[in-house]
Amino acid sequence: MAMAAAAGVDDLRRIGAHETLMLEPELRCREALLSPSTGIVDSHALMTALLGEASAHGAIFAARSKATRLTRRANGWGVHIDGEAEPTLVARNVINAGGLAAHRLAGATEGLAAEHVPDIRYARGVYFTYAGKVPFRHLVYPVPVPGGLGTHLTLDMAGSARFGADVEWIDTIDYSVDPARGARFLAAARLIWPGIDPDRLQPGYAGIRPKIGGPDAPVADFRIDGPERHGLPGLVNLFGIESPGLTASLAIAELVATRLGVDGP
């Protein structure tokens, strides 16, 4: 088991069953790694703050504008937007951070060789929420499983708890949550919290991971491909930005800026 606390700056530490019990009396495990510096953030508030800061520096956010194609221009890239005949804008630099669809835009980028467009597969991760108070103050992670972190206990800013996310390979984007997965979630949750009330575990929501390669491929790192890799100036493609992409977002932004030779955040 690994536990993460909401405050502190100490290093990752291995702790035994006794100390674990002192920190989390309901948790059963032989030993754990304690990460006192791990925290949680309100992701929506973080996005709002980043958007506010970007806007204050002159950025314009254009929602519902799907980039369908990138074409080369003398001074950068023509960005074609769905429904528009001509490139809607010409940009010196383009950062393709299209998440689940990043490989599609990369595949429609003029001059980008096929070897720089990875095969992306989808792995859905479902959460079940717990309707009620939980006796935990830390995030609790089991040993990782192939394709994911293992069904862990996460707390949000309001103190609500959820168990997830599992790993299910899917062919098309589908965020539905099958209530029949409940039994498996209960079994996984009981490994962390034997005293859980099964009636309070309810289907929650799903997220989808953009995986580089399929179930049998080795665990892949984020792919942040700049001109040094594909040879096209002013273009960075981001692939496979799954967890912990949100936590790492500012570090990723710095790396992207370095790849483009511009000032970072």
Ligand SMILES: Cc1cc2nc3c(=O)[nH]c(=O)nc-3n(C[C@H](O)[C@H](O)[C@H](O)COP(=O)(O)OP(=O)(O)OC[C@H]3O[C@@H](n4cnc5c(N)ncnc54)[C@H](O)[C@@H]3O)c2cc1C
């Ligand atoms: C189940 C699950 C749990 C996770 N838990 C954590 C966690 O605890 N901590 C953490 O750090 N990370 C976590 N992550 C990972 C995190 O959510 C991602 O790393 C992060 O959202 C990636 O951000 P992104 O901007 O690269 O992609 P996305 O968030 O997927 O955003 C891509 C955006 O691009 C848009 N787009 C796509 N194609 C186009 C196009 N052609 N034109 C215009 N727009 C386009 C999409 O509509 C979307 O808005 C989790 C992910 C999942 C699935």
